[in-house]
Amino acid sequence: MARKDPPQQPPPVQRLRVRYAKRGRLRFTSHRDFSRAFERAVFRARIPMAYSSGFNPHPRMSYAGAAPTGSASEAEYLEIALAEVLVPAEVHALLDEALPPGLDIIEVVESPGGSLADRLEASRWRIDVSTPLDAALVAVETFLAADEVLVERMTKKGLREFDARGAVLTLAAVASEERGGAAFDLVLRHGVPAVRPDDVLTALAAVSGTAMGEAPLMTRLAQGPLEESGAIGDPLV
Known part of the structure; x- marks a missing residue:
């Protein structure tokens, strides 16, 4: 029996860029630990994420320029892709409430396109x-x-x-x-x-x-x- 192709997900309808901070004891959070915490926060906040296609879909998130573990930061960045159009200020409030103190959302804006990593x-x-x-x-x-x-x-x-x-x-x-x-x-x-x-x-x-x-x-x-x-x-x- 031929293996079926994986289901294709619809393309994102909106991309948002997020600036966040690592403060206090949370500076010891590794990039891997943060990415897990952020995915849990997105799930708890019920933000309608866009997902990748394939047999194991995952939320479309891209990280850029992560600070080394052990260092604090007021300027960490990531981009998320959404399945619905939302007001950036609302996403800001939802994420900040869902993340633990010390991992703090500073700003959320619409992505103008292009590569975020290239701007860092x-x-x-x-x-x-x-x-x-x-x-x-x-x-x-x-x-x-x-x-x-x-x-x-x-x-x-x-x-x-x-x-x-x-x-x-x-x-x-x-x-x-x-x-x-x-x-x-x-x-x-x-x-x-x-x-x-x-x-x-x-x-x-x-x-x-x-x-x-x-x-x-x-x-x-x-x-x-x-x-x-x-x-x-x-x-x-």
């Missing part, structure tokens, strides 16, 4: 460490004066070496009220391989010989298109 060209980070400010200032000066600073990190493909300096657009150190030491204001260009804020901390320690403290508090403040002025634009505009 750079990120701005604040990294609070216990390192004294004077030592952090010396580390920043030494790092920025270098043409290249190589670091190593274990990836899915094994141990990789890459240049952390090349991805850094701006870097400064100020006093940190959170940790009593220093706070780095960092703008990172997205690329392949992706340079993460903890890679920059590793590079700062390597060029200065000064440890950057334990358990740094890393918070993504923004991510989006990189404007000519060097500022990071709003990817939802």
Whole structure:
């Protein structure tokens, strides 16, 4: 008996883009855990999702530029496809009520089309460490004066070496009220391989010989298109 083709789902009638935050203890939520929590929230909120075709249909959701586990963020993004046209503000309220505190919806807008991932060209980070400010200032000066600073990190493909300096657009150190030491204001260009804020901390320690403290508090403040002025634009505009 010939196997039947899987049922075809109707195409989405609306796409929405969502900005959300990871705050407090929820910064330790992995991308996989968040995606599960978000799917449960969509189900509880009874949002009419569009589904993929095939033998195992799943809700049409696409994630872009997820922050590393352990870091907080005010600028995480995803896109959802719907089977009915809804008012974005209503979806905002439904999702925010269904998600646990610390995974907070900030904005929901209609998708203008195109690729959301392509609009996420750079990120701005604040990294609070216990390192004294004077030592952090010396580390920043030494790092920025270098043409290249190589670091190593274990990836899915094994141990990789890459240049952390090349991805850094701006870097400064100020006093940190959170940790009593220093706070780095960092703008990172997205690329392949992706340079993460903890890679920059590793590079700062390597060029200065000064440890950057334990358990740094890393918070993504923004991510989006990189404007000519060097500022990071709003990817939802």
